Amino acid sequence: MATIRIPPVLRPSVGGEREVSAAGDTVGDVLRNLSEAHPDTATQLFSADGELNRYVNVYLNDEDVRVLDGLDTVVGDGDTLVILPAMAGGR
C-alpha cells in the first residue's frame, strides 16, 4: 500500500482525510484505486481519456511523475504519492 497525500481541495472527496492509503503497483493503479474508493476524486484527477489532468501534478516522493514514467511509474510499498493541484489563495 502506498500513502497518498490529499491536498485541501480534494479532502471533502475523501471524507476529510489528509492522507489515505491505496494499493497498486504503478502510479496509475494507485490513483485508479483511490478514485474507485472515492469516486468524487476521479474527475478531478483524470481527464476523459484517462490521463492525468494537466493542472494536477503527482509526485512520487519528491519527484514529478511526468519526469519519471508517468502513470506507469512503479510504486513501492513505502512510497508516498503527493497530489498537488495549483493553489492561488493569498488573502
Added chain:
Amino acid sequence: MSHVSGQELLRRVKEQIKEVDPAEVTQLIGEGVTIIDVRETEELGAGKVPGAFHVPRSYLETRIEGLVPDRSQRVILYCASGVRSAFGARTLMEEMGYDDVESMSGGFTLWKDRGYEVEVQRTLTPEQRERYGRHLLLPEVGLDGQLALLDAKVLLLGAGGLGSPTALYLAAAGVGTLGIVDGDTVDLSNLQRQVIHDTSRIGVPKVESAAQTINALNPDVKVVGYPTRLDASNIMEIIEGYDVIVDGVDNFPTRYLLNDATVRLGIPVVSAAILGFEGQLSVFKPQDGPCYRCLFRQPPPAEMAPSCGANGVLGVLPGTMGLLQATEVIKLITGIGDPLIGRLLIYDALGTEFTELKIRRDPECPICSRDPGDIADDELGVFPDYDAFCAASG
C-alpha cells in the same frame, strides 16, 4: 623583560618591514595586489583607496586568512598615517607567515594630500548602524548586505494576508523601496490576519494604511503605493525596475500574467499560496530555474480553483508563509544561502509537516523555454477561455 617606548617600538617595527610609497601604490591598483585598509569603520567617511578591502586593524589577524588564503600573495596595508599598518604588516609577516606584506608610508592622509583618486565608501548613519546592528553582526549580511537591502526595490502584490507580514519584516530589515499593489480598502474581516492594518483604518485604502505602518516602523523605507489591481494593461509599467516581486495574489489569471511578464523582464518572483491550513512556497527565478508555467502548465477549472470564491484560512497561516517569503526575498537580495529555486515547499499547519517537492524546468514550457524578448504583449497571461470561466464562477 625590558620595556621600550611606543615610539621606539614603532622605529624597530619599521626597520623590520617594507614600506611602499603611495605613488607606487597608485600603479598597483587593479594589478592583482591585495590592498587592505585597516582603519576603523568610522574613519572611512572621507573615502578609501580604490579597490581596497576594509579590515579594521583589530580584526586583521582573525580575518586575513579568509581574505588572503595564499600566503605568497602580495599585500599592502594602509591606515591613516602608516603606524597601525606597520604593526599589522609585521604581525602578518613575522607571526602568520605571510611573505610579501608592505605598509603604505604616510597612510591615507598622505594619499589624500597628494590628490590621488579616492573611492568614497558608502556607510550607514550612526542611527542605521544601531537599527541594523543585528544584521551587521552577521558576517553573511554585514555592511554590504545591509547596503544591498537599502538599495533594493521589492514589489509586493497585495497588502493582504501574505503581503502584511512580508511588508512588515522587509520594512524592518531596511529594504529601501517597497512597492505595494492593492486596490482594496481595509475591511473588518481582514484584521484576523492582515496585521499591517488596524481597526482604526477600516475603510482606508490598503496601500495607504500599509504605508502608515511601514513609515512608523522604519523611516528609511520609501513606500510606493499602487491603489489598483494588476492586469495586462498596467503590469509592465508597474513591475519594471523592481529587483524582486513577492506574489501573494488570490487568483490564477494574475499569477500567470505575472509569471509571463517577469520571465520576459528577468525578475525573480517569490511566490506563496495559502488555503485553509496549508501553504505552498517557491522561488521562480527566470533562467536559473523553472517558472510558474513549468510547475502548473494550466490553471485548474473553477470547481478545483477555490480562489475564485471566498474560503476559510487560519489567520496565522499567511503569517508563517509570508515570513518564509520575506526570508527568501532577503536571501535573493543579499545573495546568501540557497533560495527555494526549483523546489516547492508545502506547509501543513495541522500536521506540522513540511514537504519539499522538486520542480523541473520544462523544456517545452510555452513561456520560459523561449527567448524572453520574443514574448509579446498579447501573450502575457493568456489562457483560452479561462478568464471568462473564472469570472462566471465568481
